[in-house]
Amino acid sequence: MDVPAMRANFAKAAAAGDEAPLWFYAHLFLSHPETRQLFPVSMAHQRDRLFAALGEVVARVDDLDSLVPILRQLGQDHRKFGTVAAHYPAVGASLLATLEHFDDDWDDRLAADWTAAYELVASVMVEAAEEMADQPPWWDAEVVAHERRTVDTAVLWLRPKDPLPYPPGASVSLETELRPRLWRYYSPANAERPDGELEIHARARPGGPVSTALVRQVVVGDVLRLGPPVDHLRFDPDSDRDLLLVAGGTGLAPLKAIVDHVARNGPARRVDLFVGARLEDSLYDREDLARLEQQHPWLTVTVAVSEDEHSSLTHGDVGEVVARSGPWTSREAYVAGPTAMVDDTVERLLRHGLPRDRIRTEVFAPSRPGPDVDGKVTT
Numbered sequence: 001m002d003v004p005a006m007r008a009n010f011a012k013a014a015a016a017g018d019e020a021p022l023w024f025y026a027h028l029f030l031s032h033p034e035t036r037q038l039f040p041v042s043m044a045h046q047r048d049r050l051f052a053a054l055g056e057v058v059a060r061v062d063d064l065d066s067l068v069p070i071l072r073q074l075g076q077d078h079r080k081f082g083t084v085a086a087h088y089p090a091v092g093a094s095l096l097a098t099l100e101h102f103d104d105d106w107d108d109r110l111a112a113d114w115t116a117a118y119e120l121v122a123s124v125m126v127e128a129a130e131e132m133a134d135q136p137p138w139w140d141a142e143v144v145a146h147e148r149r150t151v152d153t154a155v156l157w158l159r160p161k162d163p164l165p166y167p168p169g170a171s172v173s174l175e176t177e178l179r180p181r182l183w184r185y186y187s188p189a190n191a192e193r194p195d196g197e198l199e200i201h202a203r204a205r206p207g208g209p210v211s212t213a214l215v216r217q218v219v220v221g222d223v224l225r226l227g228p229p230v231d232h233l234r235f236d237p238d239s240d241r242d243l244l245l246v247a248g249g250t251g252l253a254p255l256k257a258i259v260d261h262v263a264r265n266g267p268a269r270r271v272d273l274f275v276g277a278r279l280e281d282s283l284y285d286r287e288d289l290a291r292l293e294q295q296h297p298w299l300t301v302t303v304a305v306s307e308d309e310h311s312s313l314t315h316g317d318v319g320e321v322v323a324r325s326g327p328w329t330s331r332e333a334y335v336a337g338p339t340a341m342v343d344d345t346v347e348r349l350l351r352h353g354l355p356r357d358r359i360r361t362e363v364f365a366p367s368r369p370g371p372d373v374d375g376k377v378t379t
Helices: 003-015 019-031 033-038 049-060 064-081 087-101 108-131 209-216 249-265 286-295 318-324 339-351
Strands: 139-150 153-160 172-175 184-186 198-203 223-226 243-248 271-277 299-305 332-337 359-363
Touching (some): 019 087, 064 108, 064 172, 172 209, 198 249, 249 286, 249 332, 271 318, 339 359
Parallel strands (some): 332 359
Antiparallel strands (some): 153 198
């Protein structure tokens, strides 16, 4: 395949902005109306996701070792939409038609290369989905508790009707009947428990239909759907290194799950958890963090605020507070939160000598490249 030519071709479609995904979906729905039921009623939050995901594929098309695991995850995850093997040719035909429409230099060579690339993508995704045929495409989970912690933040406890195994730090996609076919990822704030319950932290975001529904409309007794878990942070349960955990916003959730895992399963190790916020009023989980610190002598929790002059808490950006509280060169670090906070913290840790291969990150942001992912980018 002529990868540079494919990337140049894709760039032309991407440069058209909203026109390209609008053209793609119009072509798909007109040529294959049966596919419309796979997508949300409103496409406002969906139409750019396909091209974001395609951009990630194009960026890695000449690196199969990196690309294939992503495709396998997507194929397994797409079962929750009702996607079957028969849908892939329809999507491929509309994709090629779109790429041709926005490129005056389209030719048979490009058509052949894109056909081969898409056939590879589809075959990997279909095979991965078929391997999961003995597992449910989603789990029904009842909301057994709902606490509104701040004006825009809530903590929910969900009880799946069937066991849902997941590693600490992982995420599950979530759908509510209030926003059908809109799936967004959330990290359980606890490790697996005997009763199967999951603690979910949700923050309503402007223009975020799912997060807003979870915070302001979902009530006890509602049933949500949970998709297969995705191991974003790749926590190593076999390591016995001491841990440094740094959280901003609802990035606290997966790090709290790691603390819970250490408490339940060991091995014994020191854990320092830093939690940052702009204002003290935004710290929605302080009471439970204080409880954890009191229960576990190996855990130290430090809370920092960056813009609250009247707070008695530690002042400063959380990355700055972490850096001046070190050294951390012997630790494994997990950092989760907004993009700027994650980037700043990682830069400071690297500058102070912590090896990059012992830092794991997860970005919690309004959106992420991908077909159905809301708020997670991991490295």
